[in-house]
Each structure stands twice: as C-alpha cells, then as structure tokens.
Amino acid sequence: MYVYLYSVTTTTYTVNMALPKFYLEPRKPKHDQEKNLKMAINMFFSFYGERLQYYTGIRIDPKFYKIVDGKGKLIDRSDVNKLISDSAPYAAVIKTNLRQIALDVQNIANTAKANRIPVTKKFLSGELDMIHKHKAEEAAAPDEYNFISFYEKLVQDSKDGVRIMQKGKSAGQAFSHNAIKNYSSTLSAVKRYMLSKRIKRLSFDDIDKTFYESFKAFCYGPGEEKEISTFSGFIKDIKSVMNEAKDMGLQTANGHLAKSFILPFYESDTKALSLAEVDAIHQLDLSSRPRLDKIRDLFLIGCYSALRFSNFNNLKIENIENGFIRLKQIKTGERVTIPIMQRLQKVLDKYDGALPSPVSNQEFNRVIKDVIQAAGLTYLVEVKSFKGGSLTIAEQPIYELVSSHTARRSYATIMFKMGIPTMLIMSATGHKTESSFLKYIRATNEDKAVLMAQAMKKLGL
Secondary structure (H helix, E strand, C coil): CCCCCCCCCCCCCCCCCCCCEEEECCCCCCCHHHCCCCEEEEEEEEECCEEEEEEEEEEECHHHECCECCCCCECCCCCHHHHECCCCCCHHHHHHHHHHHHHHHHHHHHHHHHCCCCCCHHHHHHHHHHHHHHHHHHCCCHHHCCHHHHHHHHHHHHHHCCCECCCCCCCCCECCHHHHHHHHHHHHHHHHHHHHHCCCCCCHHHCCHHHHHHHHHHHHCCCCCCCHHHHHHHHHHHHHHHHHHHHCCCCCCCCCHHHHCCCCCCCCCCCCCCHHHHHHHHCCCCCCCHHHHHHHHHHHHHHCCCCCHHHHCCCCHHHEECCEEEEECCCCCCEEEEECCHHHHHHHHCCCCCCCCCCCHHHHHHHHHHHHHHCCCCCEEEEEECHHHCCEEEEEEHHHHCCHHHHHHHHHHHHHHCCCCHHHHHHHHCCCCHHHHHHHCCCCHHHHHHHHHHHHHHCCC
C-alpha cells in the first residue's frame, strides 16, 4: 500500500445528511500468516435514504485502527483523528486523505442534489473515482517498485514534503535539508556499487547479508575508501528505507536486517581545545584582517555556548535576553537555554547590539584554520583514521584539525574539566544520555581522576 497526499480543490456546501463513517474491511484472517496483513479502510455514507460503501484505497495494520478511546468509550467512526493512531506509518497523510474523501462525497451529493442530478451509489462512486482513483493509477503500482525506484520515490517525496517523519518528537514534521542530503548520498553510493558490479536491478529481496558484505567491501575498497562513520550512515539509511517498504507492504522478509545489517561502532577522533587555547584565540589581534576577525568571533560564540554551527552562524539578537541564549536547535528541534558567560558577553559587546553576519560552512572551515595557526597553535597531535575500514595513525598540526564542530566539543570538554556537573552541561549541549555525552567530550582517564581528586578534597575525604 502506498499513501498519496492528494491536493484537491473543493467547494463546501451545506450538508443535510449523516457524516461519512470509516470501518475496517469486515474480514477475518483465515490463516496465521494472514494475521499481520493490512486491512482496507472503507467509507460508509448514508444519503437520502441510501448507503454507499466505498473503498478508500488505503490499507492499514488493524492495530493502528482504534475503536475505543483510553477510557473505553466508543470512538465516533467519523472522527478520523481519533480512529487512526498517531503511531501508524504515515498517520498524518492517511488522516488527510480520509478527511478529503469524506468532504468530497458530501460536496458531490449536495451539488448534484442542488442541480437536480439523480444521486445514486453508482453516481457517487464514479465521481469519487474520478477524483481519487486516477491519481493512484498515475503512480507506479506497488509491484513495480524495486529497491532503487522505491528509494528514489522516498527522496522525491521528502523534497516535496509528502514524506514526513513518523517517530520521536519530530513525528509529523518534514525531513530537513540535511536529512534529505544524507539519504541522497546513500542512494548515490548504492548506484555506484551497482555500476561497479554491473547490477541492473536491485529487488527488495536482494538487500540481504550477501549485499551487506559486498557493499561494505565496495565502500572500503579502492576508489571509495570511506570512513567507518560514512559506511555506518549508509547502512542506517538503507535499513530505514527497507523498514518503510515493509510498512507499505512492498516487502515482508526483512527481519534478517536487524541481525546482519550491523552499524559498525566508531568513535570520531575530532579534537577539542583547552580554555587556555580558546583564550589565546580570543586575545588575538585581527583588527587588520576583518575576514579572519569575523570568523574568529563566530568560532568563539560556539566555544562559549555549545551551539552547533547551524545555530551560532544564524544566531539572532532576539535569541539573547536577560543573560541567556534561548533558541530551538536547527538539527534536533529541541529548545535549549544557555547562560551567557563573561567571555561570551565580551564578544557580543563588540558588535554593539548586532551579531556577526553568517558565512558558509565551507568558508568557515577553511578560514578558521588560518585563525588557529595565527594564534600559534601549531603543535602536532596524533590522529586516528579508519578510512577504508583500516586503522591508520599519523601526526598533523592541530590547526589543520579544527573545524566548526570543534567549538561545540571544546565547550563540553572545558566545562567538564572545570567540574561543572554533567547534567548541567548536557542541558546546554542537548545530549539526552550521560553515556552519549561522555563519549562526546575529549577527557582522558587522567582528567577524570583529577576531577575526582578535587571533589574528594572538597568533601574532606
């Protein structure tokens, strides 16, 4: 089953008849293997002494169709919002489509009556088909989809706003530009893999353990040499696409993915700067180099606030009030409140009620390296890389490793080393669990031992 979001222009007329009601197809599963099959949603419409039963073109898992509410009270069959569970795949789209069909049948009946056109079940059914059925026929039939064509459809639907997120706090929202970009990158990688293997078509059944191992070898091999983190992202996207295909009834035998499609563990080797190093950057005189000066200040805002580049680069003056930064994070949609430290206030005061103008991430990452080098941070550090799936260790100057994300990581690490409670730092960074936060910061066991010793001293132990 594929759900389409129709855009239909309608005119609303006075309705003098019962509201359309929605029921699941009255059919019991004959065999155990049929118990998990989706069931059709039918609309029943009583009009002028007759009753129309109309298949809406939508099928749903019965567990997502609710007959009673949380108090055990029967739900009105015309109340689509309550009948369809919010946790159902594409719940928002299904509800929109059902409401549209209900509105259309009422308008068709009333308009025909007003124009003295005989209103019959055959007439209503035919008019509804003209509006809705031909739309579905314009799209590829479910049986025609293979893995690639379905993947392409999801990417396009995401761009068009038809495909929405189904889980978590972002459920019901459109996919972000970055999310769509990641899905597209994975799709491109799979297409390159198919080209290298001379594969013309990938069915859903082809996405199995053999594919996983072959695709992994391709991603780590000559010409690609992807980082483990990149390959892990590819696999995450592929699993997501396969799960959506399963929800739509396009494929059913993907239980093996959970076990065989392993997301490789990796720990990024990005660096964090110390407070002394951030201070050295802050004290650097760049008045004669305005381009470096602005990007240095943007970097400092990140170091002093824990904001991601997308947020500190687009920070608005209205986000700053009474000593706090309050905003909704662009990446996660979560709201954060961050106290403004004295160091950050000095940067803000420099702009006299304004803020540094935004720059592209590419320009920022290119120029910030010149800033760090100008501050004298040129020492060598050990760098681990898992490019091509193999561990390599090399040394690079610290300034070559600094990027926009270094600012956020530096804030978290500095606050941790200064003894700020982890949960308070997490309120600024937005981390949900302490375990994920501790993986994020750049603190050694030695750093943690020193912090513990300081805490014991304060407690007199």
